Amino acid sequence: MSxxxxxxxxxxxxxxxxxxxxxxxxxxxxxxxxVWDVNLLIREIExxxxxxxxxxxxxxxxxxxxxxxxxxxxxxxxxxxLARGDVNMPNFDGFxxxxxxxxxxxxxxxxxxxxxxxxxxxxxxxxxxIPVQHVSPRLDRPQDIAGRRLxxxxxxxxxxxxxxxxxxxxxxxxxxxxARIRASLFNFNLPLDFAxxxxxxxxxxxxxxxxxxxxxxxxxxxxxLFTSKIEATIRNIGxxxxxxxDNVTVGPTAAAAKQSLLRLIPYIMPTDSDQAFLYRLVxxxxxxxxxxxxxxxxxxxxxxxxxxxxxxxxCIVPAILSDPLVSVEVDLVIDExxxxxxxxxxxxxxxxxxxxxxxxxxxxxMALFNQxxxxxxxxQAGKDARHLxxxxxxxxxDDPEGYFGDLGAWAERRxxxxxxxxxxxxxxxLSCSPFDILPDSNNLPSTNLRNxxxx
Numbered sequence: 001m002s003x004x005x006x007x008x009x010x011x012x013x014x015x016x017x018x019x020x021x022x023x024x025x026x027x028x029x030x031x032x033x034x035v036w037d038v039n040l041l042i043r044e045i046e047x048x049x050x051x052x053x054x055x056x057x058x059x060x061x062x063x064x065x066x067x068x069x070x071x072x073x074x075x076x077x078x079x080x081x082l083a084r085g086d087v088n089m090p091n092f093d094g095f096x097x098x099x100x101x102x103x104x105x106x107x108x109x110x111x112x113x114x115x116x117x118x119x120x121x122x123x124x125x126x127x128x129x130i131p132v133q134h135v136s137p138r139l140d141r142p143q144d145i146a147g148r149r150l151x152x153x154x155x156x157x158x159x160x161x162x163x164x165x166x167x168x169x170x171x172x173x174x175x176x177x178x179a180r181i182r183a184s185l186f187n188f189n190l191p192l193d194f195a196x197x198x199x200x201x202x203x204x205x206x207x208x209x210x211x212x213x214x215x216x217x218x219x220x221x222x223x224x225l226f227t228s229k230i231e232a233t234i235r236n237i238g239x240x241x242x243x244x245x246d247n248v249t250v251g252p253t254a255a256a257a258k259q260s261l262l263r264l265i266p267y268i269m270p271t272d273s274d275q276a277f278l279y280r281l282v283x284x285x286x287x288x289x290x291x292x293x294x295x296x297x298x299x300x301x302x303x304x305x306x307x308x309x310x311x312x313x314x315c316i317v318p319a320i321l322s323d324p325l326v327s328v329e330v331d332l333v334i335d336e337x338x339x340x341x342x343x344x345x346x347x348x349x350x351x352x353x354x355x356x357x358x359x360x361x362x363x364x365x366m367a368l369f370n371q372x373x374x375x376x377x378x379x380q381a382g383k384d385a386r387h388l389x390x391x392x393x394x395x396x397x398d399d400p401e402g403y404f405g406d407l408g409a410w411a412e413r414r415x416x417x418x419x420x421x422x423x424x425x426x427x428x429x430l431s432c433s434p435f436d437i438l439p440d441s442n443n444l445p446s447t448n449l450r451n452x453x454x455x
Contacts, residue, residue: 003094004084007061008032018059021068040145041068041082045152048127051075069155077155078126081310087133088147090140097133102201103312104130104149110283110311113194119184121293123309127152156307158296163328166303171328174295174303175364178288178326181308183371186282186322192217195281195316202315204393206242208232217280219269222318226265226388233392234258234404242397253401257408261388264411267418268384270320277374278320278381286313289327320382321389324368324375332361336387338380340365384414 008016008031016031024030025038032038042053052073060067068080085094095103114122129150134142166174196215200207208228213221234241234254241250270278285292287310294307325333327344335341340361345354369376379386391407 002085002089002091004064005032005035005086008035016059018061019057021056021059022053035141036086036145036148037143041080041150044129044145044150045070045078045080045127049075049078049152079123079153079155081151081153082145083131083148083150086142086145086147087131088138088142088144090138092138097131100131100149104128106198106202106314107151107312109194109198110314113191113283114188117184117188119181120188121181121305121308122311123156123307124154125151126154153309156294158294158304158306160291160293160295162295162297162303163290170301170303171360172363174290174305175326175328175360176367177303177305178290178293179364179367180371181305182288182324182326183368183375185285186319186324186372186375188283190281190283190316192281199281199316203229204315206232215281217276217318219271219276219279222279222320222385223265223269225318226269226385227262229392230258230261230265233395234400241400246397248397248400251401253408254404257404257411260408260411260415263420264384264388264415267415267420268382268388270381275377275381278378279318281316282319282322284315284317284322285311286315287327288325289331291327317389319374319378320385322375322378323390324365324379326364328360330357330360332357332364334365334379336383338376338383 010016010031011029021031021038022042025042030038046052049072053070054073055071056068057071058069060069062081062084064084066080066082066084068082070078070080072078085092087094087097087100108125108128111122111125114120115124127150129146131149132146134147163171163174192215199215200211208231211224211228213224215221234257235250237250237252237255239250241248241254285308288308292308292310293305294309295303295305298304325331330342330346331344333341333343340358342354342357342361345357349357387410388407395403
């Protein structure tokens with residue numbers, strides 16, 4: 001089983017260095033020979049852009065895509081992003097076609113939406129092609145590249161792998177620019193019709209088949225979204241949980257945890273009228289970091305971000321659930337107390353390295369919250385909601401009884417700490433809907449949840 005091509009080898013068994021591909025192809029020495037035909041890519045580019053490919057200086061190795069820097073005869077350079085996985089290859093084990101097609105359509109819609117937003121720096125899309133799966137049996141390697149998604153972009157100046165070559169001052173400058181881009185994305189006024197089309201589609205698994213109320217920038221919708229997500233993740237005792245390949249069903253502990261989580265939801269959603277900004281809908285990049293940015297050096301010797309690309313893992317969430325993470329050498333994050341932190345630390349990181357990581361985190365989040373103060377307020381107000389949402393997002397199917405048992409125990413502790421009265425008795429608890437439970441304003445924390453409705 002395979003989900004992508006291996007990176008090609010040269011005749012001496014060394015890895016292809018990504019250079020001078022066009023010359024290799026024209027001399028009959030394509031490193032991709034026997035896997036796919038580079039001439040097919042060249043032909044598709046030339047036919048759709050009306051220009052001749054005159055050079056391919058570099059091929060980049062992405063985890064899921066090849067990136068080709070191409071020089072054309074009568075227009076500026078472009079970048080072609082071609083999938084390393086082909087849905088028509090034998091024993092293909094990557095994302096199936098029914099997932100890839102809407103993913104491509106979403107990414108295209110994002111590039112079109114952000115075309116007039118210069119502060120977000122989304123790449124300029126020139127052409128795309130959705131992968132096509134042939135109906136014939138997949139016994140041999142395909143003779144075409146139709147099963148690989150393809151995007152063609154204007155090439156922005158710069159590269160993405162400059163971080164390790166920068167000085168401390170330059171890194172601080174790059175972090176400040178990244179923060180400004182992230183703030184611009186958070187502050188972007190996302191059209192409601194765009195959110196209505198894509199919000200459910202772009203939810204992480206397991207996602208509900210439908211949402212109970214229309215998509216809206218409201219607390220009511222956020223409660224409904226949480227409820228639907230939990231019910232889609234943990235169904236009834238004996239139903240499948242996780243992925244079919246896991247062959248696991250909902251047990252009594254997960255089922256009990258589900259009810260605790262459903263009861264908690266209304267109590268962790270702030271109700272103050274002056275906090276409506278918490279529920280405005282925001283577009284997330286999904287993989288925000290310097291690895292998805294083109295970065296050059298300006299006339300003053302400082303790094304300059306020229307584009308933000310690879311939006312295929314993007315999504316839409318209420319602001320209270322937005323994730324400000326940025327990936328550099330490590331991932332810079334906000335902890336549950338809204339303090340700067342970092343994760344994904346190298347095993348060989350020294351104490352001095354960790355001090356440096358914390359410095360980067362402080363620099364990034366200070367700049368981010370200066371540009372988007374409501375972002376910080378949303379994170380602070382949504383502590384419990386974010387804990388639950390990210391816990392649902394991070395689950396990968398392992399040990400559902402243990403994982404959701406722990407999450408349910410957390411929910412019970414939080415309800416006790418919030419002073420939540422037992423609205424449902426033990427006998428009718430399974431039939432009690434979270435929409436029937438409204439917080440008592442006297443039991444809500446004074447910092448974020450004052451002025452709740454009474455039952």
